[in-house]
Amino acid sequence: RKEVEQDPGPFNVPEGATVAFNCTYSNSASQSFFWYRQDCRKEPKLLMSVYSSGNEDGRFTAQLNRASQYISLLIRDSKLSDSATYLCVVRGIKAAGNKLTFGGGTRVLVKP
Amino acid sequence: GAGVSQSPSNKVTEKGKDVELRCDPISGHTALYWYRQSLGQGLEFLIYFQGNSAPDKSGLPSDRFSAERTGGSVSTLTIQRTQQEDSAVYLCASSLVFLGSRMAYEQYFGPGTRLTVT
Numbered sequence: 435r436k437e438v439e440q441d442p443g444p445f446n447v448p449e450g451a452t453v454a455f456n457c458t459y460s461n462s463a464s465q466s467f468f469w470y471r472q473d474c475r476k477e478p479k480l481l482m483s484v485y486s487s488g489n490e491d492g493r494f495t496a497q498l499n500r501a502s503q504y505i506s507l508l509i510r511d512s513k514l515s516d517s518a519t520y521l522c523v524v525r526g527i528k529a530a531g532n533k534l535t536f537g538g539g540t541r542v543l544v545k546p
Numbered sequence: 547g548a549g550v551s552q553s554p555s556n557k558v559t560e561k562g563k564d565v566e567l568r569c570d571p572i573s574g575h576t577a578l579y580w581y582r583q584s585l586g587q588g589l590e591f592l593i594y595f596q597g598n599s600a601p602d603k604s605g606l607p608s609d610r611f612s613a614e615r616t617g618g619s620v621s622t623l624t625i626q627r628t629q630q631e632d633s634a635v636y637l638c639a640s641s642l643v644f645l646g647s648r649m650a651y652e653q654y655f656g657p658g659t660r661l662t663v664t
Contacts (some may be wrong), residue, residue: 466651477637477655478589521589525651532643533602534579534653538588 435460438524440537447512447544454508455540457522465532466525467498467505471518472539478521481507512544548572550656552638558662559628567623567659571640578621579641579653580613582634589637595621596643628663635660 440457447453459467467484482489484496484505495508509516522537551570559565571578580592591605595615606612610628615621625632639653 468652470653477658478639478653479655480652483652523653532577532596532651533594534641534651535591536581536589 436537437461437535438522438537440520440522440540442538443541443543445540445542447509447516447542449512449514449544449546451512452508452510453512453542454506455520455542456504456506457537457540458502458504459522459524460503461524461526462500462503464503464524464526467496468523468525468534469494469496469505469507470521470523470536472521473518478536481520509542512542514544514546517542517544550638550640550654552636552656552659554659555657556660556662558664561630561663562627564624564626565628565661567625567636567661569621569623569638569640569656571619571621571638572642572654573619575640575642575654576618577641577643577653578615579639580621580623581637581639583637583658584634590634592623592636625661628661630663633661633663 469481470478471481472478482491488497493510497506519539519541521539526533553568576597578595581589593613594602610626613623635658637658639655641653
């Protein structure tokens, strides 16, 4: 089993709709969680950190479910510019050097 | 402030040649990662440097790959006797880590080096 798994998609989303997708992680001791966004032929860029209580940044909402070991990202009122690959990132335990592990990404395509 | 920089931005080399890729992390960042990404694929972890600790080399695909980080700052990824399957974008990222804050672990990526082996 991969340490961090994501549905590769693509998720085809009508403009203005809401889309949500999850990322599962295998190590229950994982410490921190992040969502990154990667546009085609560009480097990944931090979208948001994921806090235990869940957090929101504009149209984006991130949730953490430790019991089921997954994080989620919800995008409301999708814009064409939201089309990208969304990468889930998990930080391991201190004993493992706090290493960050990336999922394979979920591709989102927002269409008019 | 300045972000992570990488050089060269593009490198074309002949099969069998050695190449060196350079990464300048954000000043003060103690952690540095190398990844590679083939077209349409996810990030493949290569190596991780954290402060003065021994690097985590578990992702290096073969002994033709090596990396060093001098003075806790600049890092060089070396690929010896390049093969066509080494063609990819090589990405470097750094993070602050030692602030006792969640924010400290966020990675910031450089623009990458696109390596083409002919």
